[in-house]
Amino acid sequence: MNKLKDYGLTDKIETEYIENTEANGSSRGTEEVIGRIIKDFGRSWLVITENGELKAEISGKLRHEGGRPAIGDWLALRQVETDKAVVTSILSRKSKISRNSAGNETTEQIMAANVDLVFIVFGLEGGRQFSQGAVERYVTLGWNSEAIPCLILNKMDLAAPDNIVSAMNMAEEAAPGVNLILTSCETMEGIDQVKGMFSPGKTCVVIGPSGVGKSSIINALVGDEKMKTGDIREKEKKGSHTTTHRELILLPEGGCMIDTPGLRELQLWADDEALGKTFSDIEEIASECRFNDCSHQGEPGCAVQAALAEGLLTHRRYENYLDLQRELAYLNRKTDFQARKEETDKWKQIHKTMKDFYSKNGGKRTG
Ligand SMILES: Nc1nc2c(ncn2[C@@H]2O[C@H](COP(=O)(O)OP(=O)(O)OP(=O)(O)O)[C@@H](O)[C@H]2O)c(=O)[nH]1
Ligand SMILES: [Mg+2]
Numbered sequence: 001m002n003k004l005k006d007y008g009l010t011d012k013i014e015t016e017y018i019e020n021t022e023a024n025g026s027s028r029g030t031e032e033v034i035g036r037i038i039k040d041f042g043r044s045w046l047v048i049t050e051n052g053e054l055k056a057e058i059s060g061k062l063r064h065e066g067g068r069p070a071i072g073d074w075l076a077l078r079q080v081e082t083d084k085a086v087v088t089s090i091l092s093r094k095s096k097i098s099r100n101s102a103g104n105e106t107t108e109q110i111m112a113a114n115v116d117l118v119f120i121v122f123g124l125e126g127g128r129q130f131s132q133g134a135v136e137r138y139v140t141l142g143w144n145s146e147a148i149p150c151l152i153l154n155k156m157d158l159a160a161p162d163n164i165v166s167a168m169n170m171a172e173e174a175a176p177g178v179n180l181i182l183t184s185c186e187t188m189e190g191i192d193q194v195k196g197m198f199s200p201g202k203t204c205v206v207i208g209p210s211g212v213g214k215s216s217i218i219n220a221l222v223g224d225e226k227m228k229t230g231d232i233r234e235k236e237k238k239g240s241h242t243t244t245h246r247e248l249i250l251l252p253e254g255g256c257m258i259d260t261p262g263l264r265e266l267q268l269w270a271d272d273e274a275l276g277k278t279f280s281d282i283e284e285i286a287s288e289c290r291f292n293d294c295s296h297q298g299e300p301g302c303a304v305q306a307a308l309a310e311g312l313l314t315h316r317r318y319e320n321y322l323d324l325q326r327e328l329a330y331l332n333r334k335t336d337f338q339a340r341k342e343e344t345d346k347w348k349q350i351h352k353t354m355k356d357f358y359s360k361n362g363g364k365r366t367g
């Protein structure tokens, strides 16, 4: 298990795995193993185990139960061939960073599991992807993960000093209390600071828009072209991302890093608490409002309105706060609705099964 410790295996996960396999028992001719997902291909996964890297698929039972493994997950597996295994269960996640899946459906999509740090990367070259609203959105996801968010502003070699200063001010307003690191993969500035955030057994994930240099930062940490990186102009031509699947790699000095494909749009998946952390400055002001349930939109004795009038809070930040609050409220209503609908569907199915059963048995109850 020594090698797996490098991948972050803890006694807690191991104990859960052992209890899990004892409860299920092992079947003849197969071996039970524990492993961590290091590559996510969508329907199959590459898993690191004591017996090497295994290609894993999910068991029918687990699929039926709605289990969906994610990069970084610890798994109980049944090895069926020298290089193949079946996932029998997903062990408890200590953290997960999720987003609302792109499209019309409201479903949680886990971008990475069991991470300690979430690096949120933006590029300083002046693209339109880097806005205060985007930082607030990403950081809220980060706070929601149970891991610690950290902001990286990359490509500082491409920005003028004045622009770097205003970007830093903007980031500090957008994400109070969040660690900020400036980097360049060209000059290697700031890379040691990123390195300093790692320690053996810890897992970090990089997220952010496409082309900001997520894979380049990993290469800089490794000191080798481990990950494929892409020319921006090529990317725009093809309209595609360079990194196409999520991957976890071991860093030479210890610790794991998960690379993810760039995101085009980021729909929130978070709760009010996570939003409150991103907007801790506003929450602090709001604690002085006369009414506990103040919506800060014109009630008497509103401290937020007072702060706006005094110029202690910018209108831009205030508007973003309200926008994200509305978006979360909408998400909550939708997920509630979905949960209720699933419950109704379940009972419909049970009633149908009962009806079929009785009609097959001549309308009589048996047993
Ligand atoms: N000048 C400069 N270019 C950089 C820097 N970091 C990355 N690049 C370049 O930016 C381009 C995109 O970098 P990637 O590392 O592929 O970006 P990514 O975020 O992984 O992109 P996706 O995988 O598509 O999400 C490449 O051409 C890199 O060489 C930097 O600090 N300075
Ligand atoms: Mg990449």
Ligand SMILES: [Zn+2]
Binding pocket: 286, 289, 290, 294, 295, 296, 297, 299, 301, 302, 303, 304, 305
């Ligand atoms: Zn108020």
